[in-house]
Amino acid sequence: MLGLGKKDLGLLAAVAALTLLAPFLLNPFPSDSSLAQFNAGYPDLMQRFVIFGIFAIGFNILFGLTGYLSFGHAAFLGVGSYAAVWMFKLLTMNVIPAIILSVIVAGLFALLIGFISLRRSGIYFAILTLAFAQMSFALAYSVLTPITNGETGLQIALDDPRILGVSATADGSIPVTHLFGLEMRATEILNLGPWQFQFSAGYYLCAAIMLAAFYLSIRIFRSPFGMMLRAVKSNQQRLYYTGLNARPYTLAAFVISGMYAGLAGGLLASMDPLAGAERMQWTASGEVVLMTILGGAGTLIGPVLGAGFIKYFENIFSKLNDNVLHGWFAFLPDGLENAVVAIIHPFVGKGWHLTLGLMFMLVVIFLPGGLVEGGQRIGRLFRRKRGSEERAAQQTPAE
Amino acid sequence: MGLLDVKDVNKRFGGLQALGDVNLSVAENSVHAIIGPNGAGKSTLLNCLVGKLIPDTGSVMFAGRSVLGRKPYEINQMGISRVFQTPEIFGDLSVFENMMIPLFAKRDGAFRMHAFEGVTQERGLIGEAEKMLDEVDMLDKRELHAGSLSRGDKRRLEMAMCLIQRPKLLLLDEPTAGMARADTNNTIELLKTIKNKRDITMCIIEHDMHVVFSLADRITVLAQGTPLVEDVPENIKGHPKVKEAYLGEAA
Amino acid sequence: MDALILQTLNGLDKGSAYALIALGLTLIFGTLGVVNFAHGALFMIGAFCAVTLQRILSASYVTIDDSRTDFLGNPMEVETPYVHAWFGESVGAGIIEWSVPLAILFSIPVMLLIGFVMERGLIKHFYKRPHADQILVTFGLAIVLQEIVKYFYGANPIPTPAPDALTGSFDFGVLLGFDPNVIIYPYWRLVYFAFAALVIGAVFSFLQFTTFGMVVRAGMADRETVGLLGINIDKRFTIMFGIAAAVAGLAGVMYAPINSPNYHMGMDFLVLSFVVVVVGGMGSLPGAVLAGFLLGILESFASMTQVINLIPGINQIIIYVVAIVVLLVRPRGLMGRKGVMEE
Numbered sequence: 001m002l003g004l005g006k007k008d009l010g011l012l013a014a015v016a017a018l019t020l021l022a023p024f025l026l027n028p029f030p031s032d033s034s035l036a037q038f039n040a041g042y043p044d045l046m047q048r049f050v051i052f053g054i055f056a057i058g059f060n061i062l063f064g065l066t067g068y069l070s071f072g073h074a075a076f077l078g079v080g081s082y083a084a085v086w087m088f089k090l091l092t093m094n095v096i097p098a099i100i101l102s103v104i105v106a107g108l109f110a111l112l113i114g115f116i117s118l119r120r121s122g123i124y125f126a127i128l129t130l131a132f133a134q135m136s137f138a139l140a141y142s143v144l145t146p147i148t149n150g151e152t153g154l155q156i157a158l159d160d161p162r163i164l165g166v167s168a169t170a171d172g173s174i175p176v177t178h179l180f181g182l183e184m185r186a187t188e189i190l191n192l193g194p195w196q197f198q199f200s201a202g203y204y205l206c207a208a209i210m211l212a213a214f215y216l217s218i219r220i221f222r223s224p225f226g227m228m229l230r231a232v233k234s235n236q237q238r239l240y241y242t243g244l245n246a247r248p249y250t251l252a253a254f255v256i257s258g259m260y261a262g263l264a265g266g267l268l269a270s271m272d273p274l275a276g277a278e279r280m281q282w283t284a285s286g287e288v289v290l291m292t293i294l295g296g297a298g299t300l301i302g303p304v305l306g307a308g309f310i311k312y313f314e315n316i317f318s319k320l321n322d323n324v325l326h327g328w329f330a331f332l333p334d335g336l337e338n339a340v341v342a343i344i345h346p347f348v349g350k351g352w353h354l355t356l357g358l359m360f361m362l363v364v365i366f367l368p369g370g371l372v373e374g375g376q377r378i379g380r381l382f383r384r385k386r387g388s389e390e391r392a393a394q395q396t397p398a399e
Numbered sequence: 400m401g402l403l404d405v406k407d408v409n410k411r412f413g414g415l416q417a418l419g420d421v422n423l424s425v426a427e428n429s430v431h432a433i434i435g436p437n438g439a440g441k442s443t444l445l446n447c448l449v450g451k452l453i454p455d456t457g458s459v460m461f462a463g464r465s466v467l468g469r470k471p472y473e474i475n476q477m478g479i480s481r482v483f484q485t486p487e488i489f490g491d492l493s494v495f496e497n498m499m500i501p502l503f504a505k506r507d508g509a510f511r512m513h514a515f516e517g518v519t520q521e522r523g524l525i526g527e528a529e530k531m532l533d534e535v536d537m538l539d540k541r542e543l544h545a546g547s548l549s550r551g552d553k554r555r556l557e558m559a560m561c562l563i564q565r566p567k568l569l570l571l572d573e574p575t576a577g578m579a580r581a582d583t584n585n586t587i588e589l590l591k592t593i594k595n596k597r598d599i600t601m602c603i604i605e606h607d608m609h610v611v612f613s614l615a616d617r618i619t620v621l622a623q624g625t626p627l628v629e630d631v632p633e634n635i636k637g638h639p640k641v642k643e644a645y646l647g648e649a650a
Numbered sequence: 651m652d653a654l655i656l657q658t659l660n661g662l663d664k665g666s667a668y669a670l671i672a673l674g675l676t677l678i679f680g681t682l683g684v685v686n687f688a689h690g691a692l693f694m695i696g697a698f699c700a701v702t703l704q705r706i707l708s709a710s711y712v713t714i715d716d717s718r719t720d721f722l723g724n725p726m727e728v729e730t731p732y733v734h735a736w737f738g739e740s741v742g743a744g745i746i747e748w749s750v751p752l753a754i755l756f757s758i759p760v761m762l763l764i765g766f767v768m769e770r771g772l773i774k775h776f777y778k779r780p781h782a783d784q785i786l787v788t789f790g791l792a793i794v795l796q797e798i799v800k801y802f803y804g805a806n807p808i809p810t811p812a813p814d815a816l817t818g819s820f821d822f823g824v825l826l827g828f829d830p831n832v833i834i835y836p837y838w839r840l841v842y843f844a845f846a847a848l849v850i851g852a853v854f855s856f857l858q859f860t861t862f863g864m865v866v867r868a869g870m871a872d873r874e875t876v877g878l879l880g881i882n883i884d885k886r887f888t889i890m891f892g893i894a895a896a897v898a899g900l901a902g903v904m905y906a907p908i909n910s911p912n913y914h915m916g917m918d919f920l921v922l923s924f925v926v927v928v929v930g931g932m933g934s935l936p937g938a939v940l941a942g943f944l945l946g947i948l949e950s951f952a953s954m955t956q957v958i959n960l961i962p963g964i965n966q967i968i969i970y971v972v973a974i975v976v977l978l979v980r981p982r983g984l985m986g987r988k989g990v991m992e993e
Contacts, residue, residue, distance in 0.1 A: 003517060069782045120977055123685050123781050123932075127924050128977055131970040134921055138970075143963030224503050224513040224521070227492070231500050234491040241449065241487070242501045242560065243475035248510035256514075282921065286789060293786060346801050354797035360790030364783055365775070 008218050011301060015214055019207040022046055023197045030194035034327065038316060043187055043200030044271075045315055049308045050203070050210040051267045056291040056303030057210075057217050058260020062253050063289070064298035065226060067233035068118070069126045071285050072133025075113070076106040076258040078140065078280030080265025082147065085154045085275045092164040093175045095184065095205070095270040099263065106262020107255055114254035118247055121236075133285055140277035153276030177270050179205060184271055202271045209267065210304075213260060218300055220256070229253050230298075261288075290356070294363050296370030305371050310356070317355055320348035400463075402427040402600050403448070403568060408457030410443055410624075417443040418454065418624045425568070430594065430601045432611045435621035436645055441604045444621070445572055448602075449481050450474045462567060472509050480561035481570045485577075486553035488560065490546030494537060497545050497560055498528035505564045531563045534596075535589070551582050555589065562593060571603045575610050587613050612636070620644060652823060652832045657950045659822065663839040663908060665946020666846030667693075670901035671923040672930060672938035673853060674894035680870040680933040681890045684773055685781050687788035690920025691795040692895050695764065696902025697911035698799055699757035701808050704749040707733055748813045753903045758896055765895025769888045792916065800913040807910035812838045817907075842904050849900055850939055853893070857935070866890055870933065925973040931986025941984055945969050 004012065018025065027041030040046065059073055080102035087098035117128040140148040148154055158168045162175075169175050177184045184202035191197075220226050231239050232246045239246050269275055278284070287310065295306025325341040325348070332340060347355045367374050401424035410418040418440045425431040435441055446452040448459060450471040459466045466474050475481075489497050502524045507513075519525075532538045535555045540548065545556060554574065561569055574590070575583040587610055594601065594614075605611050611618060612632050619629045622644040628635065635641055671693050678686045710729040718726040734742035745752070772791065776784045811817065816837045823833035857863035869883050902911075909915065926945055930937030951957060952968040964971075976983060 003515075005517075005519070067780075067782070069785065071785075116974065116978065120981060123785065124928065124977060124981070126782075126785060127928050128974060130921060131925055131973050135967045135970040138966035139963055142966050219515050219517075222517050222519075223515055224499070224518055226514075227496055227499065227518055228503070230492055230496075231489045234489040235487055238487040238489060238560075239500070240471045241475055241481050241483075243472050243504040243509060243564070244500070245470070245472045245509045249512075252512055252514075283917075286793075289786065289789075346798075351797060351801060353793055354801070357790045357793030357797060360793065361772075361787055364787040364790060365772075368779075368783065 002215070004215075004218060005222070008222065008300070012211070012215055012218060015301070015304065016211055019050060019211060020204075022049070022207070023199050023203075027195065027197055031196045032194055037319060037324070040312055040315065042198055043185075043203050045311065046200070046203045047206050047267075047271050048311050048315075050206045051264050051271070052288070052291065052307040052311055053304045054206075054210050054213045054267070055261055055264035055288050056295065056307040057213055058257040058264070059288045060257075060292050060297060060299075060303040061217060061220060061229075061260065062257035063292055064303070065221070065229035065233065066250050066253050068121065068250060068254070069289070070117075070129040070254070070257075071126045071282060071289070072113070072129035072131075072136075073257070073261050073288055074282070074284035075133040075136045075280045076110055076261035077265040077268070077284070078136065078275065078277065079109050080106040080262030081269040081275035081279055082140075082154055082265075083262070084266040084269035085156065085273055086147075088156050088162075088177065088269070088273050089160040090163065092162060093177050094164075095177050095179050095266075098177075098270055099209075099266040102266025102269070103259050103262045106265065107259040109262075110255045110258020111251070114251050114258070118250050118254060130282055130285070133280060133282055137277055137280040137282075140280060148275070148277060151277070153274050155274045177273055206267050206271070209263070213263065214300075214304065221300060225249070225252070290360050290363075292370075293368075294359065294370055296372030299370070299372040302370050302372045309371065313355070314352060317348050318350070318352040401425045402462060403602065404458075404460040405444075405448070406458045406460070408444070408447060408454045408459065410440075410447060410452065410454045416624055418447070421457070421621075421624070421626055423619055423626065423629070425600060425602050426617070427567075427600055428598055429616040430603065430614050432603045432605055432615035432618045433621055434605060434608070434611055434618060438623075439621040439644075440624035441621055442572070443624070445481075445570060445604055448474075448570065449479065475504075475564075475566075476508065478567035479570060480564055480566035480568070482554075482557055482561055482572060482574055484572045486550070486557040488545045488553055488557050490544070492545055493541070494532065494543050494545050494548070494556060495528060495541045497556055498531060498563060499524060501560045501564045502528060527563065531559050535559045551578075551585070554586065558589070558593070562597075562599075565597075566599070568600045568602060571601060571605075573605055573607075574603065575605070575607055583607065583610060586610075590614055652828050653954065654951075655822075655826070656833045656835075657954055658947050659833070659835050659839070660953075661947030661950030662843045662943070663946075664949060665943035666843050667901050667905055667919065667942075668923055668926045668946050669939045669942025670846055670849060671898050671919055672926040672942045673850060673935060674897045675923055675927045676930070676933060676935055676938040677853075677890055677894040677897075679927070680935070681866055681887050682769075682773065682777065684776060685784045685788070686773070687785050687920065687924075688768070688792040688795060689788075689894075689898055690916035690918070690923065691792040692761065692764070692898035692916070693902040693905075693919055694796060694799065694911065694913065694916030696757055696761060696899030697810075697906045697915060698803060698902075699760055699899060700750050700753040700810050700903045700906040701803065701911055703753040703756045704746070704810055707731070707746045707749050707752075711735075750810060750812055750903065750907055753906075754900060757899045757903045761896040761899030762892040764899075765892035766888060768895065769891035773891065774884075774888075792920070796913045796916060803911075803913065805913060807912040809910045810906040812841075812907035816841055838907050842908065845904050846901070849897060853897060854935070856893075862886060862889075922969055925969055927983075929973050929976045929983055931983025934983065934985040937983055937985030945972060948972060 002009065023041050023046070026046065027039045029035040029039050031039070055077060059070070063069055083102040083105040084098035087101045091097055113129065113132045117125055117132065120128060141150055156174055158174055160167055166175060179201070182201050184205065186201040188199040189196060190199065228244070228249050232250055236246050265279070291306035291310050292303045293306070294309060295304065296302030322341060322345060325344055326337065329337045329340050345351070363370060403425040405421055405423040408418055408421040409416070421444060433441055433444065443452065447454050448466065450466060450469050450473070453467060461477055461479060464477065466477065489500065499518060499521070506524070529538060529541070532541060535558065537552065537555060537559065540552065545553070548556065575586050578586065590601070591614070593599070603611070603614065615632055617629065618632055618635045620627045620635065620641050627640045627644055628638055630638070671689060674692070675686060675689050678684055678689070708731050710731045712727050712729055715726045715728045720726050731742060731746060733745050736742070737745065772787065776787060819834045819836040821830055821833065822835040824830050826833070857867055865883070865886055869887070926941045927938055929945065930939070930941030948968055949965065953965040958965060
């Protein structure tokens with residue numbers, strides 16, 4: 001079905017189920033319990049899960065398949081955001097034209113940057129993409145202020161000349177983004193006992209688009225094109241002497257992954273119509289690299305897992321503070337409690353980046369294949385154990 | 400005129416004359432060996448044939464068309480395949496996928512993006528790949544990681560990848576370098592079978608005289624970048640100039 | 651003309667910093683074959699060595715002076731730095747004032763140690779891993795290092811003044827026969843440039859004239875062969891890494907008065923220093939130095955109002971533009987050897 005093998009179809013179905021049920025799955029704790037802060041089932045965060053999922057899926061098409069490490073992918077995300085906000089300002093608050101424009105603009109931008117950067121590979125490629133992204137960042141802050149609104153960031157305003165739509169609503173406020181009338185911020189709230197579940201229109205739009213993006217990436221992975229990209233990573237010399245020029249393939253992969261990033265940027269702006277230059281900074285590029293390798297570069301599901309993992313921990317960790325920690329460890333004797341809190345303190349709240357950096361290092365050192373490889377290793381361990389138990393069971397009657 | 404004609408090719412690296420007035424003609428359907436002591440310019444010559452190097456002067460014609468100034472992938476598309484000294488394969492791909500890539504290259508040229516079709520839908524190509532794997536006795540290793548193969552199997556796989564493109568000319572760069580005698584003999588047999596089954600021209604660069612004399616129809620002896628003699632194997636064996644070149648190296 | 655000279659001078663200090671960082675990066679890349687994204691963090695740590703020493707030297711004890719009262723009418727608390735108590739007030743004050751130059755001595759062992767630990771503990775295990783992995787793990791390390799510094803020193807820049815004697819400016823133009831007040835140049839920048847030149851000279855002569863340096867240079871050219879000679883190249887490379895770390899650290903120490911150290915200064919310099927290395931030629935030491943000064947000065951020229959009026963924003967991107975052009979036109983950089991990471 002859908003041109004997928006059984007295994008891939010199962011994977012797609014699993015991801016579909018997870019994203020559709022996310023409002024339930026991510027809110028396992030009653031809203032009045034002390035664990036409620038571990039809930040992630042509110043629209044804003046769920047949207048970020050799937051949007052960065054899209055970003056990482058796209059990055060993985062480049063890095064996971066071809067091995068070209070781009071350190072400037074956030075530039076495409078930023079460009080996508082700007083394009084979407086301009087669409088909101090000039091044309092309509094409907095998100096569809098905005099998303100389409102952001103994908104196209106990011107694609108063209110990627111074509112330009114890729115055409116130049118892909119003339120080099122390895123570390124040179126990484127530095128070229130980094131240089132381009134930093135350049136875009138610097139320009140967005142300075143010269144391009146008429147387009148980007150510099151440090152303040154691009155926002156929609158009351159006097160935008162919206163061609164299809166109104167500049168301001170009847171009550172004089174700024175109109176909101178919508179999909180053919182369905183407001184993106186519209187949220188249904190379901191109260192079940194002490195539990196509260198939120199179903200946001202914006203989230204479901206993003207989730208649907210992510211599923212489509214994921215499906216597309218499976219198709220690309222399984223296609224002759226995907227195989228070519230893996231061949232590029234494996235041995236460019238052989239490819240060259242097999243009558244194939246690697247560059248059009250890598251450029252196509254670069255543009256596709258740039259378009260994914262643009263899509264993610266467009267969605268970010270659709271959920272919250274503003275765009276700032278900091279989205280293009282190289283730390284943002286580093287984050288998507290981390291998501292991809294944390295999940296497992298070159299695997300289908302890895303980037304999605306990695307994006308969810310990082311965004312979840314970013315959210316939870318950065319919210320933790322000493323009071324919360326003291327609450328947790330209150331059962332310990334006072335001295336020990338203070339010591340434990342003091343040890344954890346640097347890693348949470350504003351120290352979240354420290355945890356992020358450590359995770360980065362630990363993954364690269366111990367788990368180069370990411371979470372997916374980790375899962376496989378654990379799986380193999382269990383299978384071997386069970387296998388040996390079965391063998392033992394079989395041997396017993398024989399004795 | 401042969402399938403491959405090399406005329407007055409010169410190549411200098413700084414002050415070093417790597418190739419000096421090389422003339423060479425490889426006849427269609429023959430096995431032509433190029434031998435010579437270390438530093439004789441064999442590899443430089445080969446690199447000039449496949450587009451990795453461009454000669455300073457001279458011409459290289461293949462099937463009536465010049466190869467000079469073309470990129471290696473363009474030259475491959477003209478019908479020249481190359482086997483490397485250490486097997487160059489796609490180590491991260493399966494043996495089967497290694498076979499599919501040259502088939503796609505042959506069918507689609509240097510670039511065509513099949514991004515949304517499945518590899519498994521290419522039934523015709525899959526059949527072809529399996530047939531070729533069978534010919535080199537590797538069908539049972541179809542799903543293995545190519546990088547995990549033994550050196551001998553890597554060599555076989557590389558040859559299969561070259562042959563499946565049905566090249567007019569197969570260039571072999573010391574195909575038995577670093578092999579034990581038994582493996583060398585296997586490779587000789589493999590090459591003989593390959594040659595018997597199809598119309599193919601081979602050009603072998605080789606150090607091992609045993610291999611050369613078992614396979615070659617004609618031999619060119621290269622020394623210090625210049626061809627000394629070109630003749631059939633029988634005449635090469637006792638040729639004084641050849642002895643001199645090799646003994647000169649030994650002394 | 652005077653404007654050109656002024657901009658050249660202005661470019662020198664930044665160029666010196668680029669050159670020093672790029673020199674270390676190149677040393678590490680050339681000898682160990684490792685792409686070190688944490689090198690900017692070493693520069694930053696160097697700057698914080700200056701901050702730390704200043705704080706250590708200013709450490710004080712509190713006494714209560716009953717003869718005076720503070721504005722609440724309580725007896726006045728007087729802080730006396732220990733150095734004042736030990737060496738007398740004037741010498742003590744002098745020591746605190748000269749803490750930045752003194753930090754040079756302080757930072758060398760600290761940076762060497764950090765370098766050794768980093769190489770033995772982490773980098774060593776990445777010699778054989780792909781460059782992408784090296785980039786990623788050192789990138790992670792850079793984040794960790796800067797977050798640690800942020801944790802202990804806060805997020806705000808910490809002013810770290812140079813000694814009073816070196817804080818003023820002098821009229822460089824008069825020396826060259828221009829009108830007074832045309833080319834004014836701060837002393838400290840001149841000091842920084844001279845210091846950088848000294849360090850660069852020291853590194854080069856160390857590599858040129860010692861057996862150790864000879865082996866390292868041979869190792870840069872052909873690692874395997876040197877290993878075959880039975881020379882324990884690994885140990886030497888560890889020391890080399892320490893030296894590279896120390897060079898970056900020294901660059902940081904002396905930069906502290908120019909730009910108040912903050913935790914992310916390393917990242918800002920790292921990206922540019924990498925660009926410098928690439929422009930100079932991966933693995934070429936003279937290339938790194940040359941490109942460092944060249945790009946520093948170019949950046950300074952691009953910041954001239956006349957240039958900005960002509961091409962707005964050029965000062966922000968000039969270095970990247972140069973890097974892109976160089977990489978495309980001459981991939982091995984200005985002075986790179988052929989074959990070193992050409993692709």
